[in-house]
Amino acid sequence: MGEGSRRNLQMPDNVVFVSLQLREVARQGFATLEDPFAGLLDMLESCKGWKGKGHSLEYYIADELACWLKEHSREPEFDSNLKKLQARALGVLAESQSDLLEPLISVYQLQKADRNTLLGNVNHLYHNGKYKEAVILCTKLKLQPELDVEKMCTPLLLQDKANLVKDYVADYPHLQSQLLQVLDTWYSVLSLGLQPGQVVGIDMEWRPSFGLVGRPRVSVLQIATKEHVYLLDLLQFSKLDKEEKEKELCHFIWSLFSEPSITKLGYGMSGDLCSLSTTYPALREMEKQAQGILDLLQVDKQVRKEPSSKTKRTRHAEKGLSLLVQNLLGKPLDKREQLSNWEKRPLREEQILYAASDAYCLLEVYEVLCKDPANFGLTANLKECLAGKQSTKPRAEKQLSKQGTQSPSKQVEMLYASAFPEISAKDFSVVCDTMLQGLARYLRCLGVDVHVLENTDDHRKAAEIARKEGRIILTSGLPYQKLQAQVGEGRCFSVNCSDKAKQQALSVLKHFNVRVTLTDIFSRCQVCNCDKYLKISKEKIRHLMKISGCPKSPEEEWELYPKAESPALSETKQFPGCAYNPNCRWLGDSDLNAGSLTLKNGTTLQIRTIPLGVLEKTNLSHFYCCTQCGKVFWEGSHFGRVVSQFQEILEGSEPQSQSFYELN
DNA sequence: CTACTTTAACCCGCAATTAA
DNA sequence: TTAATTGCGGGTTAAAGTAG
Known part of the structure; x- marks a missing residue:
């Protein structure tokens, strides 16, 4: 024709x-x-x-x-x-x-x-x-x-x-x-009929405008429910009765987007909303106030990061939403109409079908994800990515995600607190990343075997080590989901980053039901995690200092450390001999390479780090040195500090010693 | 208290992705 | 195609934490 x-x-x-x-x-x-x-x-x-x-x-x-x-x-x-x-x-x-x-x-x-x-x-x-x-x-x-x-x-x-x-x-x-x-009925469905608690798919189409300066105006707004997909022809709305219809329409859109109980599924919703607000200036503020938006683009990213889905880097012909749909529902979307002229009327049937399915598939995707969120490495609560405030400052976002991962782990803590059999600190071994070094120190202090990852190591390494060495993963929250999935329930713990290291250590010990006794304190080198020491007498130390030519002028050094070990307590009262009894033996002459500070295994004793004042303490008869890194320790006030800090979980500590340590 | 280390926020540019 | 967003790596800095 x-x-x-x-x-x-x-x-x-x-x-x-x-x-x-x-x-x-x-x-x-x-x-x-x-x-x-x-x-x-x-x-x-x-x-x-x-x-x-x-x-x-x-x-x-x-x-x-x-x-x-x-x-x-x-x-x-x-x-x-x-x-x-x-x-x-x-x-x-x-x-x-x-x-x-x-x-x-x-x-x-x-x-x-x-x-x-x-x-x-x-x-x-x-x-x-x-x-x-x-x-x-x-x-x-x-x-x-x-x-x-x-x-x-x-x-x-x-x-x-x-x-x-x-x-x-x-x-x-x-x-x-x-x-x-x-x-x-259609009208009332659109304006009022959307039930609270309902989930709808939202999408918009506009005429592609390459190179044009002006922002695009939205031609079609699709709202998909399980039963129907509604296409709102926004161009028609603005044609007739400009004032009134547009007002009504804006009111409707506004109430839809600000209703938190209606979950609006979108894919890259911020772009849609941006275009929408240029189409209707009245809706400019809406993006900020929108509630109940779940952007499947965010979810998609999380899912794709999951290695469990065999991330073969095969080049997919599909991408974006279409790829997501293909992965979850088996078939890709037909995107041929995507770039068509959405301002031409009437819309062709293909366009209508495209627009409708684009919005509808969001519902199906959502359904699949909801059925088995764990399978996709998602929290049971998909709405974690909700809030729609993805565009807000990263700071706020981080806090949000912290909370998101924190609360479930807290719940787990409550549920499984008694599920972990008691384990002694020296048998408890963990792996964590450098972010948790503070925590690592504390735990080592208490005798826990802590493997700290190198800064460059990937989180996968944590999982690998955890599996190989039977360690539990401590993580700072973000990769928690991922790691948990790899090593299994109860083998990964999310540490609250906003807590101080001590608090972190306490929650870890509580969570895993770890028993710490006085003998565990300092049974492990905080620096290198080694638990084998050599005991060295004060005289031997003096001797070693001499042969190493340190200090050159004792008086000067002395001035520098006038009160290095000031607390009178450690001088007046010796720690009970049984309290500190690390895995060690006396250093023999044969342990050292003659005339040096070097052990047979190549470790150099760090004699120089000992403040001179310490040597003057009358109650101090011996030192300990780590056989791996050479760090030298002695029974100083630090011991008491640690004991007092962990009083509440320490077993076998006497009440009177408690009052004693608390002075620190 | 002080010197030192660790942490995380911040900034910036680059590349990849995504939308219509 | 374009424009916008996002993620990432790297470097800097201020603040916080720690040991002695």
Whole structure:
């Protein structure tokens, strides 16, 4: 039809000439035909598939036949033959363009044909997606009373073909009121009918505007529920009644987006909202105030990071939402209409389908994710990524995620606190990253075997070591989900970063039911985690200092450390001998490389780090040195400090010693 | 208290991703 | 295509923590 009318516009004279000639020829032909009724069908059927001008030629011929028949007062005879002819005509109609409809109805008296046959034909058209043709056929044949007006008109209304709908119901007041009711329902569904607690998929389309300075305006807003997908044609809204309709619409959108109990699923929603706010300046503030938004783009990122989904770096043809849909639902989206002209009206059927499925698939994706969040490395509560405040400052966001990971681990703590069998500190081994060095020190202080990762190590290394050495992972929260999934429940603990190291240590020990006794304190080197010491007498230390040439002038050094070990306590009262008894033996002469500070294993004793004042303490008879890093320790006030700090979890500490240590 | 270390926030630019 | 966002790495800095 398009082709024909274009020709008309371009060369009207020519066409008039052609059609005059055609009329002449056609009429001569009709007269010679023995059965013009069958003849036309013969011709039309054999033209099947012709495109362009072929169709308009068919139309002219059919039209001419109708006129000619009228002039000659010829009507088909009512017999079984007519039924066959009508059936053939309907067949032609189902295949060809709709401009043939009127002449064929006239020629074959289709309005008098068998109603059921006609209805069957309408249904056939409808189910093949030829909604427009079906409705036109109904209108011409007056079949409306036999059909459901909502079903017939909905597709056309969605396609913005209101004129056809108007014709359809023109002669039927009761259908009109029925249709109005339907429209009313739609409206109320949109404005009020969205139930609290409901989940909807939201998407928007606009005309791609490359290079143009102005922001795009949104053409279509899709809202998908489980039952229906609504396409709001925003362009139409702004066309009619600018003021009022737009106000109403904005109010509706605003209330939808600010309602926290309606979960709005989107994919890259911030971009959509940005465009929306340029379309309706009244909604500019909405992005900040929007509530109940769940952006599946954020979730998608989390899911994709999951190594469990065998991250083969195969190049996917699909990307974005389509990839997500493919992964979760098995089939990708057809994105062909994405860049089409969303401002052209009417929208093509493909566009409508695309827009609808784009919004609807969000619901299905959400459903799959909700069914088994753990499988995708997500918290049971998908709404962790909710809040929609992704655009806020990273600081706030971090706090949010901290809370997000913290609360579940707290819950776990409560639930499983008693589930861990008691374990002694020296048998408890963990691995953590450098972020938790403070915690590591404390734990080593208390005798826990702590492996600290290098700064450069990936978190995967933590999982690897944890598995290999049977360690428990301590993490600062962020990679908690990931690691937990890799090593299993109860083998990974999320430490609250905002706590101080001591508090962290306490919660770890509590969580894993670790028993710490006085003998555990300092049983492990805080620096290198080694738990083997050598005991060195004070005299030996003095001797070693001498041979190492340190200090060069004892008096000077002495000044520098006037009160290095000031607490009088450690001087007045010796620690109970049993209290500190690390795994060690006395340093023998054979342990040292002659005349040096180097152990057989190459470790250099860090004699120089000993403040001189310490040597003067009368109650101090010996030192300990770590066999691995060479660090030298002694029983100083630090011991008491640690003991007092962990008093509440220490076992076997006497009440009187408590008052003693507390002085620090 | 002091010297020193550790931590995390911040900033910046680059690259990748994503949208219509 | 464009524009916007996001993630990442690296470097700096201020603040906090720690040992003695």
